[in-house]
Amino acid sequence: MTAFMPLARSTLYSPLWLVPFDDHARRVHTAGVEARLDRFDEVDGRWLPLDDRAVRTPSGVIAYPGLGRRAEPWAARPERHRVRLAAAGCRPLYPADGEPFSAGLAGVEFLVHPWNDDHPPAVEATPRLVRMLPATAYPYPPGARxxxxxxxxxxxxxxxxxxxxxxxxxxxxxxxxxxxxxxxxxxxxxxxxxxxxxxxxxxxxxxxxxxxxxxxxxxxxxxxxxxxxxxxxxxxxxxxxxx
Structure with a gap:
């Protein structure tokens, strides 16, 4: 089991695990990282902010345990969500490694499949690295060129x-x-x-x-x-x- 999968055996499933990673310092960076969750409204065609608060695990994972839990999951459809990250001195690179870059991508998008204890999630979640790139105010060490x-x-x-x-x-x-x-x-x-x-x-x-x-x-x-x-x-x- 990878060190970034502390929730794998939890009874509360999270459809997304994010690992913020300081791309310049080459280390996991969770301190001071703010996560905001949105849901896409198919009727209005816009993103709606949600109040669900992220959980930060000891190994640096940002997760949403319980997201998608329904009393009758068979009666619900998967819903499109996204997470936007923010941190002082950094800007998140949302495309995953190997994906084409687009400046218009405004978050990590994912589907939330309905589930409960008797009907497990249709898709197993795996950790996703989000590289936090230095912004103009990044605290480079003294003398950095x-x-x-x-x-x-x-x-x-x-x-x-x-x-x-x-x-x-x-x-x-x-x-x-x-x-x-x-x-x-x-x-x-x-x-x-x-x-x-x-x-x-x-x-x-x-x-x-x-x-x-x-x-x-x-x-x-x-x-x-x-x-x-x-x-x-x-x-x-x-x-x-x-x-």
Whole structure:
């Protein structure tokens, strides 16, 4: 049994287990994480906030024990829900690992199947990692190297909210892949950490080059090259356009 499954034998089933994970620090991060539950109203076509309060387990799981419990589960239909996470200095990356990114995804969506003690849930829940990416106010350690800027729509000049901004590369010594990423805020602003080495023209060159890419959704991206140390204090503008 995984350490993230403390409710597996509980009589109160949860249809969703979320594990908030600090993507920069590489550790589970639950302190100060707020979870908000919504249900989709099929009639009105909108999300309705619910009062159900999340339970936090000792192993860092956010769960909703008892959600979906009905006296007559056979008479009810599965309902669409979502959980939105919020934490100071972080922004949640909602698509799961391996899924295409979309800035429009506003929570972790899931179906709640009706159940009771005599009629177990139709689907077994498994833990889901939610990566919390550094926001502009993320508490990087002193001396951390970062670059900042804004993501804009190339046509309208409007800020692109929740765009995925990332850089990739390999270390020079052992060619280990590295990946840094963040999400733009409501103003389109971003602050990206660059802990690892960029590309150098030669072994002893001082200048490092990084390629920064921003994605709103598949087919709408933008990129630019950042040269350090000379571009360290510059505000960089990444323009998003159809590719």
């Amino acid at each position: 970062t670059v900042h800027g804004v993501v804009l729509d190339a046509t309208t000049g409007a800020p692109v909210v929740n765009a995925l901004v990332e850089a990739r590369g390999r270390t020079s010594q052992d060619l280990t892949p590295w990946h840094e990423r963040t999400l733009s805020d409501a103003r389109g602003a971003f602050r990206l950490s660059l802990r690892w080495e960029g590309e150098r023209a030669s072994e002893h060159a001082v200048e490092e080059t990084f390629r920064i890419e921003a994605t709103e959704r598949p087919g709408r991206t933008g990129s630019l090259a950042v040269h350090l140390p000379q571009d360290a204090e510059r505000q960089h503008v990444i323009e998003i356009r159809e590719q």
